[in-house]
Amino acid sequence: MEEAKEATDSRSSSVRRGLEILDRVEAGGSWPSHITELKQSGYPLEAYAQGLGDGVSPWFGGSARIPYVYVGFIARRTKDGKHTELHFRVYHPSGQIYRTDDLGKLLDFADNFGLGLVETVGQTGDLVIPVQAEHADRAVDEIRALGTDLGGTGDTFRDTAVCVGPALCEYALFDTLAARDHYFQLPAVYEKLSSQLFPFKIKLKASGCPMDCARAVQRSDFAFVGTWQGAPSVDPEALRVKTEAGEVDPARLAAECPGHAIGWDAASRSLSIDGAKCQKSMNCIRAAFPAIRPGTDRKVAFLVGANAKGRYGPKMAKPVALLDDPAEAGEFMIRLIDYWADRAPHKDRLGDFLVKEGFEHLKVEFKDALTVEESGTPASASRIVTSAVLSDADRDRYAAWAESIAKEYDG
Amino acid sequence: MNAPAQRLKKVVPVPYTRYLPDVVRRNLGHWVDRKQHGAGIMEHISDTGDHLFTVKVGGTPNVRFSTRTLRKFVDIANEHGLHSLRFTRSGSIEIFAGDLASAKRVQQAVEEIGFHVGGWGHTLWSIGSCTAYLTCTTAVIDAPSLTNALYNRLVPYFTGEVELPAKLRVNVGGCPTGCGGLVADIVLTGHYGAVPGYDPEKIRLCLPARADVLDKVVPEVQMVCPVNAIRSFAKPDGSVGIEIIEKKCIGCGRCKDVCDHITWDPAKSGVSVLIGGKSSNTGVGPTMARVLVPWIPARPPDYREAVAVVQKIIDVWRANARPGERVADFIERVGMPAVFDLLGVPASRWNRPTAPDTGFGVRQFVAR
Structure with a gap:
């Protein structure tokens, strides 16, 4: 007592x-x-x-049951049982662009069925809305009446995230927003949005240009990135105008090109780009757009197996193919998911599985689904450890260093 | 309620064109140029002759907004803007306006309600923060309050009042997973700082009930360990026990992901500091941040040491980087050992001075 x-x-x-x-x-x-x-x-x-x-953290896993809805909400309870929390992950429209009248309806929803609170973008890309547990069932119908739904949670095909693409950006080399719509509606993907039959989560991200605003190469099992083959296109006349106006310094473009692909002949004032060396870094394009633009042979790079969270830690994507249209990867993607789902243990992301299983033989096995590029260096960093298991003496040493920095700024 | 079969089906928000404001719909794929007006207003120029202005507003930590505050943004967009806005992937709000004068009125109205406009070009972009203590079960430290403390110190870098050599992105994650991803120039990640423990009573909820199944079943909490640091064994009473082997453990938290009853000592927890991550193919291309310091204290409310260390990294970068050089590009040029020297960081096996790996993404398709 x-x-x-x-x-x-x-x-x-x-x-x-x-x-x-x-x-x-x-x-x-x-x-x-x-x-x-x-x-x-x-x-x-x-x-x-x-x-x-x-x-x-005060939170433990909780439980909630919404009839015939298995994916898209998360329940928590505090360790002492005093508080519970239930939130929906809700699909944004592609690009997260809203007219204010549509947004107002979602805010009404968050007031009427929730706590008057939202997280505008979660890490997967969803709109996160805490809801009142006792009204959760009706809230599902309500959110669907607004033309959207609960997104992904658990070991399922999660919400797909794409950069803003052609809606706002002049660099977009393909329609990333349409790519998201396509994969949402592809029957083999659509059926995976509502079930948790997989070893771990599945993420798909698409970026319209090599700057990869959607962070597809680092954070998605299936990554699509707009690119091109060969050299960027140069409009010599437009470049001359920009150079004479002092907006562009071609000598600097040549010096700073990461692939050392640019030649600048000061005498003849001519700029040349070696397509074989071009790394698609966008360096010259961003500086001189639209006088220098992405090349005309446009492609969509398709890579697989990246993740932030996974058994062997964060890892980068492996290159698969250059596509003309992101839809071409569909069959390969579905077969790879099935192969992984049948063999990988729970909590192995696709990337973890490929680390163990190897990937080259799968490219061969699925070659009727997709012609795989032979070029490229299939580099992949893994075992990036963010944490450390330290002794008391180690922590004291680093604390002393941090204290010396803190003193420098705050006395 | 709908019939079960119908209810199982998701309603996906397609086609995306249905949601677009007119100005975006009629200029889809027609944008040809852009012009920046200060750190927070971008002019998008279309070949149709349209000009669209977006005003970038920094979000709250973990982008938690009350509906009351979001309605204020709706009102501002309706009064001065084009009745439309966009939430960015990193948590900023971009309010759409029709001309520069309107955009400036949007900026003024946003500042009047206490928000900051900025985060484009050579500035601090929005800080990515996970939810941590707000909803997460695996969080070791609280990312949103740490993010709040960082923002308070770094405001001048966001608004463009103080210019940086290049874009700067900072991510804060509450546990070793680092949900913000290692894609930022500076990443802070919460972790245990020592080998985790477990609740001796409740751990049985994460283990098979009886030891005689151990020859057929590997407990999940043991199976998920990437370095085989968890061992399970039969206890004399026939139940299952586990041991976490300190010498093998890397503190990655995979066990905590699948079992709520893994515990740690808050007095030993802290954050690791990683540098040199980015997603763009500019410079050295996409990279994942590497550990600079394996552990420093993370003490609310001021997070004094963590904020000072981030400030110090920024100052060293500002003083030594060339124009346009992001942190990863700076590291590539001067070398990681030099960066360690500039910061005076003691190295150990947990923070070897090696530069981030490069050559990823679309450049893997360029033949060498």
Whole structure:
């Protein structure tokens, strides 16, 4: 009895300490704080405070049941059982562009069925809306009436993320937004959006140009990136105008080209680009657009097996093929998913599986689905460890270093 | 309720053209140029003769917004803009306006409600932050409050008041997974700082009930370990026990992903600092950030050491980088050992001074 009372007291003291921390974070400077937003909503601030007071996350896995909906929501409960949390991951339209009347309807939804709080973009790309658990069933119908749905959670084909593409960007080499629409509706993908039959999650991302704003090469099992073959196209007359106006320095373009592909002859004032050396870095194109533009032989690079979260840590994608249209990869992708789903243990991402299994023989096995490029260096970094298991002495050493830096700035 | 078969089907938001404001729909694929006006206003120029202005607003940490605040952005977009806006992948809000004067009125209205406009060109772009203590079960440290403290210090780099050598992206993740991804110039990742432990009572919820199945079943919490640092064994009472082998453990947290009852000592937890990640094919191409410092304290509310270390990295980069050189390109040119020297970081087996690997992405299709 006495013990239980003590436990209650210590809990409330960590909440009190946490609430003080939250007030100090919120008042810490001029950047708008998430804590102000939480306070204006129905979010259980005490749970967050308890986490900060204790120095550990307050949340455990919870449970919720929505009839015939298996994917797209996540339930949490606090360790002491005082608070629960349920949130929907909701598909944005491709490009996350909204007319304000459409957005207003989603905000009404977040008020009527939720806590008056949203996370505008989660890491997968969804709009995250905490909802009231007792109205979750009706909320599903409501969100569908708005023309969208709960996105992906768990071991399923997640929401697909693409850069803004032709909607706002002059560099887009293919329609990334249409590519997302295509794969959403492809029957073999569509059926995977609602089930959790896979070893781990599956992500697809597409970027319209090599600058890869969607971070496809690093964060998706299936990556599509706009590119071209050979050299960029140069309009000599337009380049001359830009050069004479002082907007472009061709000598600097040549010096800074990552592939050393640009030649600049100052005497004849002529610029040449060696297509074989061009790394598609966009360096000259960004500096001199539209006098220098991506080459006319446009392609979509298709790569597989990247992830942030996976058994062997974060890893980069492996190159597969240069496509004319992202839809060409569909059959290869589905066969690879099936192959992986039949063989990989739980919590092996596709990339982890390919590390163990090897990839070259799969390219051969699936060659009737896709003609695979022979060129390229199939480099892949793996075993990137972000953490460390340190002794007390190690931590003291790094703490002392950090303290010396902190003193430099804050005395 | 709908019939089950119908309810199992997802409603996907297609075609995307249905959602677009008129100005975007009629200029799809017609954009030919852009012009930046300050750090937060971009003019998009179309061959149809249209000019669209987007005003980039920095989001709150973990982009948590109350509907009350979002309605203020809706009002601003309706009053001064083109009744439309976009949420970026990194958590900024871009409000669409029809001309430069309107865009400036949008900026003023946004600043009046306490938000900052910026984050384009050679500035700090929006900081990516996971949810951590707001909803996540595996979070070791709280990313949003750390992000808040960083933003408070780094505001002048976001607004363009202080110019940087190139684009700067910072990601903050609460656990070793680093949900923001290692795609930022500077990445902070929470971790245990030591070998994790487990709740001696509740760990049985993550293990088979009886040891006599161990010759047929590997407990998931053991199976997911990438370095075989978890061993399971039969206890004398016939139940299953586990051992986490400190010498093998890399602290990656895969076990915590599948079992809530893996624990750690908050007094030993902290953040690792990684540098040199980016997604773009510019310069050295896409890279994953490498560990600069394996552990520093992460103490709310000020996160004094973590904020100072980020500031220090930025200052060293500003002082030594060439114009347009992102952190990864700077490392490639001067070498990682030189960067360690400039910062005075002690190296160990957890932070060897090796530069990020390069040559990924579309450049893998260029024959060498």
